[in-house]
Each structure stands twice: as structure tokens, then as C-alpha cells.
Amino acid sequence: MNGSRNKQPTSRDAPRGPGETVDCGEHGPQPETFVCQHVAHSLVSREPVGFHWPEDSDQQFPDAWCSECDERHQRSGYEWTGEAADNLGAKVLCAGCYLEARKLALGE
Numbered sequence: 001m002n003g004s005r006n007k008q009p010t011s012r013d014a015p016r017g018p019g020e021t022v023d024c025g026e027h028g029p030q031p032e033t034f035v036c037q038h039v040a041h042s043l044v045s046r047e048p049v050g051f052h053w054p055e056d057s058d059q060q061f062p063d064a065w066c067s068e069c070d071e072r073h074q075r076s077g078y079e080w081t082g083e084a085a086d087n088l089g090a091k092v093l094c095a096g097c098y099l100e101a102r103k104l105a106l107g108e
């Protein structure tokens with residue numbers, strides 16, 4: 001039996017995309033998620049800012065944004081352009097922090 005099961009993922013060479021992990025100071029290595037700067041900041045302020053994501057997303061942790069970004073997104077014709085894009089300020093969160101922010105906003 002040739003048991004070479006310690007296959008290292010070559011994330012260094014992989015293109016950036018779904019499936020990336022982020023090393024969170026609080027939660028350790030976690031799937032990478034993207035949220036607007038306001039959702040990210042809500043983890044610090046502990047003030048709920050709303051939590052919106054694409055309804056048709058089949059991702060476990062779809063990109064998410066706050067209520068104010070959602071209004072700008074609607075005004076921009078549901079495109080991330082103009083003021084919607086200018087104010088988004090997307091941040092990377094670990095999946096643990098993402099779920100915390102969602103819980104804070106939705107009171108789950």
C-alpha cells in the first residue's frame with residue numbers, strides 16, 4: 001500500500017476565487033466571505049445595520065451588505081456601480097465572523 005494521503009492544497013498557485021480560506025485571529029482558518037464595510041464594522045460597534053445577500057445565490061456564505069448599501073444598490077438599478085460601488089468598501093470576513101454579523105443583524 002502506498003499511502004500518500006498528505007496531499008497539500010496548492011492554494012498559493014490557485015487563482016483567487018470561491019473556496020479561499022482566511023486565517024481569523026478569533027476563529028482560525030475559515031472559509032473567506034465578503035461583506036460591505038458597514039457589516040464588517042457592525043462587528044466592532046455591535047450595532048445591527050441590516051444584512052442582505054443575493055436571493056438566488058447558492059453559496060453557503062453569499063456576499064452580504066447592509067440596509068443602506070441595499071438602498072443604494074436598488075437606486076443603481078441593482079448594479080454595483082456609482083454611489084453603490086463607492087460606498088460598498090467590501091471587506092473580507094471569516095465565515096465565523098460572517099455568521100456573527102448575520103446573527104447581530106437578523107437577531108437569530
Ligand SMILES: [Zn+2]
Pocket residue numbers: 036037038039065066067068069070087088
Ligand atoms: Zn453597507
Ligand SMILES: [Zn+2]
Pocket residue numbers: 024025026027028030093094095096097098
Ligand atoms: Zn472570524
